[in-house]
Amino acid sequence: MTIKEIQEEIVDEFALFDEWMDKYEHIIELGKELPLIDEKFKTEENLIKGCQSRVWLHAELIDGKIIFTADSDAIITKGIIALMIRVFSNHSPKEIAESDLFFIDQIGLREHLSPTRSNGLVSMVKQIKMYSIAFQAKA
Amino acid sequence: MTETLDIASIRKDFPILSREVNGHPLVYFDNGASSQKPQQVIDTISHYYQYENSNIHRGIHTLSQEATTAYEEARKTIQKFINAKHDHEIIFTKGTTDAINLVASSFGKKFLNEGDEIIISTMEHHSNIVPWQIICEEKGAILKVVPINDKGEFLVDEYEKLLSDKTKLVAVTHVSNTLGTINPVKEIIAKAHQKEALVLIDGAQAVPHTKVDVQELDADFYAFSGHKMFGPTGVGILYGKEGLLNSLPPYQGGGDMIKTVTFEKTTYNDLPHKFEAGTPNIVGGIALATAVDYINEIGIDKIETYEHELLNYATEQIKQIEGVRIIGEAQKKASVLSFVVDGTHPTDIGTIIDKLGIAIRTGHHCTEPLMNRFNIPGTARASFAFYNTFEEVDTFINALKRAVGMLL
């Protein structure tokens, strides 16, 4: 599936929830399920420091595709990260660099990407794009 | 429960309190960050712009004179409120941060030398840490930090050990914004004075909640913010003793702070104008006095008593929730309730209860060294004002239970 298709799939999944409560419960479940990043990658270098919560993001290029792993100390942030990884991981640097991020907005979680929230997610999106550009240059 | 105040009618003065957030009636428990404004303050602001607006201290026309009078009357209102000896000891600033920076810069420039020491405490807000770090670095002075105990209390014994002939200034918060601890500032000041050190008290969290008498405390400097005491943002106060303020060099140069200017030599204006360069937040100052009038009308003693009951009630209730750990259990506390819940992150709790209409703050509250002291990334903090109710505490506790249930 393309990055766009995965995002559309997530938007469809979230259409099932009309209560914010159900939506958050789902996100929290996703956060609990996200496989933890390998401890050895939880380095200062991979740390994205938000004022509220911390995010670790690690990227590797395997067979021409970027594999992202990530973690956060806050569970809602972690749930949203799980969705982002589902969207962006395992795609080529070029695809990632050229993609648009729209699902967060469409499932009604835009507030979590607001810079004032300072949870590390905005920087994480930037970081994902930067990795894609850096790996593209290498390839 | 004795309700000493007519909360229902007080709440009517605060229009924002009747709004809804995310489909629920707003429960505003983030007063430590900024308080809400009564209609009286809002009216002063719009009245000023509708009928009085003009620049002050520099006009011969009627409007300017009226605005100047209103601004100077505001200064007197604030002087009386904190019982300063003179109105020119009240300097209008942008807020607490600005006031502390003023002292750090002007005092530091003139009186701080290499090897001198400044003492702060572990529970200071970044605003009462960083300005001192900057000036210490510039002057080669040393910053010393008074430790606290596990309850979040200032350790007077340790403080006494740090005080010495090298101590030039002590800067301590009156009430901790994160822990709620009320510090024994009178004692802290007296001990510093024995060593001939000056004391600045950060009163940002004290003035809205408790009676402050700067002469009784014998504080050399006392700083606070308008927006935390039901007044506007962008205005605050530095109180300083007359003699001290006269001895300090100006902080910023510009209009209003001068007597005469030539390219060879400029002479500075008298207090308080020497420290008020440029056009100030005129309406802010005037509306801050309205906020003070409002507090006076209710009575700060009644406010303190009521908030104390509210805090005790909330503390009892929150302790019933399994896994809750209160951060800040000082004997003497103002209306701040900081906590963590085992196995959850404060920001997750804040996010969920916001969806239920409840505003609290989560994070390090601009006190990172204090968070490190407790070895936690941050807390969730409910902070109360006199317009909050026992029912709101119940709503908050129920929401908190629901959030914890979702997260664990």
Ligand SMILES: Cc1ncc(COP(=O)(O)O)c(C=O)c1O
């Ligand atoms: C104890 C304390 N000091 C200083 C400040 C800074 O106040 P302001 O941001 O209004 O300058 C605050 C406000 O957060 C505070 O709580």
